[in-house]
Amino acid sequence: MGIRFDGVTVAYDGTVVLDALDLTVAPGEVMALLGPSGSGKTTALRAVAGFVRPASGRVFLGDRDVTDLPPHRRGIGMVVQSYALFPHLRVEDNVAFGLKARRVPRAEIRTRVAEALDLTGMAAHARRHPRELSGGQQQRVAIARALAVRPDVLLLDEPLSALDARLRSGMLTELARLHRELPDVTMLYVTHDQVEALTLADRIAVMDRARLQACGTPRELYRAPADAFTASFVGGANLLPVTVDGKGARFAGTHVELDTTAAAAGARATLCVRPHLVGVGDGPNRLTGTLAEIQWRGATHRLYVDVGGHQVMADVRELREPPGLGDAVTLHFAPEDAVLLPAGVGDE
Amino acid sequence: MSEAVAAVRPRRGRPRGLPRPSTALLWALPPTALLAVVFLYPLALVVRQSVHPDTGGTSLQPYADVLASGAFREALWTTVWLALASTAGCLVLGFALALVIAFVPFPGARAVSRFVDVFLSFPSFLITLALVFVYGTAGLANGLWTDLTGAAEGPFRFLTTPWGVLLAEITYFTPFVMRPLLAAFSQLDTAQVEVAGSLGARAPMIVRRVILPEALPALAAGGSLVLVLCLNEFGIVLFTGAKDVTTLPMLVYGKAILESDYPGACVVAVVNVLISVGLYGLYRVVSRRAGA
Numbered sequence: 001m002g003i004r005f006d007g008v009t010v011a012y013d014g015t016v017v018l019d020a021l022d023l024t025v026a027p028g029e030v031m032a033l034l035g036p037s038g039s040g041k042t043t044a045l046r047a048v049a050g051f052v053r054p055a056s057g058r059v060f061l062g063d064r065d066v067t068d069l070p071p072h073r074r075g076i077g078m079v080v081q082s083y084a085l086f087p088h089l090r091v092e093d094n095v096a097f098g099l100k101a102r103r104v105p106r107a108e109i110r111t112r113v114a115e116a117l118d119l120t121g122m123a124a125h126a127r128r129h130p131r132e133l134s135g136g137q138q139q140r141v142a143i144a145r146a147l148a149v150r151p152d153v154l155l156l157d158e159p160l161s162a163l164d165a166r167l168r169s170g171m172l173t174e175l176a177r178l179h180r181e182l183p184d185v186t187m188l189y190v191t192h193d194q195v196e197a198l199t200l201a202d203r204i205a206v207m208d209r210a211r212l213q214a215c216g217t218p219r220e221l222y223r224a225p226a227d228a229f230t231a232s233f234v235g236g237a238n239l240l241p242v243t244v245d246g247k248g249a250r251f252a253g254t255h256v257e258l259d260t261t262a263a264a265a266g267a268r269a270t271l272c273v274r275p276h277l278v279g280v281g282d283g284p285n286r287l288t289g290t291l292a293e294i295q296w297r298g299a300t301h302r303l304y305v306d307v308g309g310h311q312v313m314a315d316v317r318e319l320r321e322p323p324g325l326g327d328a329v330t331l332h333f334a335p336e337d338a339v340l341l342p343a344g345v346g347d348e
Numbered sequence: 349m350s351e352a353v354a355a356v357r358p359r360r361g362r363p364r365g366l367p368r369p370s371t372a373l374l375w376a377l378p379p380t381a382l383l384a385v386v387f388l389y390p391l392a393l394v395v396r397q398s399v400h401p402d403t404g405g406t407s408l409q410p411y412a413d414v415l416a417s418g419a420f421r422e423a424l425w426t427t428v429w430l431a432l433a434s435t436a437g438c439l440v441l442g443f444a445l446a447l448v449i450a451f452v453p454f455p456g457a458r459a460v461s462r463f464v465d466v467f468l469s470f471p472s473f474l475i476t477l478a479l480v481f482v483y484g485t486a487g488l489a490n491g492l493w494t495d496l497t498g499a500a501e502g503p504f505r506f507l508t509t510p511w512g513v514l515l516a517e518i519t520y521f522t523p524f525v526m527r528p529l530l531a532a533f534s535q536l537d538t539a540q541v542e543v544a545g546s547l548g549a550r551a552p553m554i555v556r557r558v559i560l561p562e563a564l565p566a567l568a569a570g571g572s573l574v575l576v577l578c579l580n581e582f583g584i585v586l587f588t589g590a591k592d593v594t595t596l597p598m599l600v601y602g603k604a605i606l607e608s609d610y611p612g613a614c615v616v617a618v619v620n621v622l623i624s625v626g627l628y629g630l631y632r633v634v635s636r637r638a639g640a
C-alpha cells in the first residue's frame with residue numbers, strides 16, 4: 001500500500017509549516033524525508049498518521065482517502081524518536097499492545113509477538129521492562145511493537161537520532177535487513193542525516209522551509225542535484241558562482257570546461273562539484289589558490305582552498321606531506337563531475 | 349541521627365559551609381522545641397485529659413464510656429463512610445476532569461488549570477456556603493422551583509443530609525486530586541498516547557492502559573491527602589447545617605463546647621488522630637510497595 005500526499009498544507013496559528021506537499025510513495029518503497037530542523041518533516045509524517053489535520057489537501061493510503069480518519073483506524077505502524085515505550089509494560093506486552101487493541105485472538109497474539117521479537121532480535125528480553133533496556137534495545141522493541149500489527153505502512157521519525165554513532169550504523173544495517181525481509185511494507189523515514197537517507201532510501205524527498213525541494217533516487221540527487229540546497233544538503237558540495245561562456249564557464253577569472261547545454265552563454269549560474277571529486281595537483285579544470293584550512297579526517301584530508309575569494313573544498317586521500325596554511329595549492333576536477341545549477345540560490 | 353552524621357563525616361571531611369555536628373545539633377534545637385511547644389505539648393495534654401475523668405484520678409473509664417456509646421459509634425461510622433465515599437468521588441471526578449484538561453485541546457484549558465490552583469486556596473466553608481446559596485431551602489434552585497410551580501417549598505433539601513455533606517466535600521476536595529494528576533499528566537510523553545492511537549487503541553483503552561498506570565502514584569497521593577482531610581473536616585459539616593450528620597470532629601466540638609465533657613471530647617479527638625495517622629501510615633506502606 002502506497003502513500004500519497006495531494007497538496008497537503010498544514011498551518012499552526014496561521015503559520016504554514018507544510019506548504020502544498022505533493023508526494024507519492026510507491027508500495028514497498030522506502031522514502032526518506034530529508035531536511036534541516038523545522039522544515040516540516042515530522043509534520044508531514046503526522047499528517048499521514050492522523051495527528052495533524054491538513055488545512056487543505058488530502059492524504060491517501062493506497063486508494064483510500066484517510067484525511068478524515070482518526071489515527072486508530074488508519075492501520076499504520078509508527079516509531080518515534082523517543083521510542084515512547086509504555087514504561088509499566090514488559091517488552092512482550094508492549095509488543096502485544098497493538099494486537100490487543102485490534103482484538104487479535106490470544107493464541108495468535110503469542111505467536112505474533114514472538115515473531116516480531118525474533119525479527120528484531122529481542123526475543124531474549126521479552127520479560128524485561130523498558131527501563132531495563134539500553135537505548136538500542138528500546139529502539140528494537142519500538143520497531144517490533146510497530147511491526148507486530150503487520151502494518152502496510154511504517155512511519156519512522158528520526159528513529160536513530162537518540163543513539164550514538166556506532167550503534168546508529170549498526171541499526172541502519174538492521175533496518176535495511178528488515179526491509180529486505182518485509183519487502184511489502186512501505187516506509188516513510190524522517191531524518192536530517194543524509195547518510196541515513198542515502199543508505200536506506202529508495203528515494204529521497206528533500207524538504208526545506210515547509211516545501212518539497214527535490215525528490216529522486218539517492219543517485220540522482222547526488223549526481224545531478226536540481227538545486228543548490230539539495231546539492232549542499234545531500235552529500236555536501238562546492239557551490240561556485242560562474243558565468244557561462246563558449247564551451248564552459250568562467251570562475252574567478254579562470255576558464256573551466258563543463259557541459260553547458262542547459263544554460264545560455266553569458267548567463268550567471270552556480271557550478272556544483274562534490275569535494276571528493278576535486279583532486280590536488282595538475283589536471284583538467286585547474287584552479288589555483290592558497291590553503292586556508294586543512295582538516296585531517298583519518299583516511300582523508302579536507303582542504304579549504306581560497307580561490308579568488310571563493311572557498312573550494314577538496315576531500316583527498318590522506319596526504320603524506322600535507323601543505324601548510326597559506327601555501328599555494330593547485331586543484332582540479334573532471335568536466336563530467338561538475339553540474340551547472342541555476343544562479344543565485346547558492347548564495348543564500 | 350546526628351550521631352550517624354558525625355560518624356560518617358570525619359572520614360570524608362566536612363563539606364565547607366556546613367556547621368560541625370555539635371553545632372548542627374544546636375541548630376536542630378529551636379525547630380524541635382517549637383514543634384514540641386505548639387504541637388506535641390497540646391497533643392500530650394489532650395491524651396492526658398482523655399484519661400482523667402471528671403470524677404478524678406487516672407482511668408480508662410472515659411474510653412470505655414465513649415467507645416460504648418451509640419453516638420460515638422454512629423459518628424465513627426459516619427466519618428469513615430463519608431470520608432471514603434468523598435475520596436472515591438474525588439478520585440473519579442478529579443481523574444475525569446484532569447484528563448479533559450490535559451488531553452482534550454480546548455481554548456482556556458490553561459486558565460482552568462490555573463483556576464484549580466486558586467481553588468485550592470479557598471476555605472472549605474466558602475464552597476459549602478455557595479452550595480447553600482444554590483441548593484439551600486431559600487437557595488436559587490428551590491427559589492426557581494417555587495416561582496415556576498407556585499409551590500410553597502422547593503424539592504431540594506438534600507443539603508442537610510449526609511448527601512449534602514458528600515456533595516460539598518467532593519466539590520471542595522476534587523481539586524486536591526486534580527493538582528498532582530495534572531502535574532503527572534504534564535510529565536507523560538504525549539508520543540505514548542499517539543503511538544497507542546496509531547496501534548489501533550481507542551480513547552478508553554488509551555486511558556486504561558497507558559494513562560492510568562502512570563497516574564497511579566499521583567492518584568494515591570491525591571487520594572490519601574483527601575481521605576485524611578475528609579476524616580478531619582469540620583467546616584463543611586458545620587456549614588451545611590446538617591444536624592443529623594455527626595462526624596468525629598463534630599462530636600469533639602459537641603462534647604467539648606456544648607456538653608463541657610472534656611475527657612469525652614479528648615477521647616474522640618485521640619481516636620480521630622489515631623485513625624488519621626493510621627490511614628496515613630497505611631498509605632505510606634502501600635505507596636512504597638507500589639514503587640511511588
Ligand SMILES: Nc1ncnc2c1ncn2[C@@H]1O[C@H](COP(=O)(O)OP(=O)(O)OP(=O)(O)O)[C@@H](O)[C@H]1O
Pocket residue numbers: 012017035036037038039040041042043044192
Ligand atoms: N504543535 C505545534 N504548534 C505550533 N508549531 C508547531 C507545532 N509543531 C510543529 N510546529 C512548527 O512547525 C515547523 C515544522 O515542524 P516539524 O516538527 O515538522 O519540523 P521537522 O522538520 O520535523 O524538524 P526536526 O528535524 O527539528 O524534528 C516548526 O517551525 C515548528 O516550530
Ligand SMILES: [Mg+2]
Pocket residue numbers: 041042043157
Ligand atoms: Mg521532527
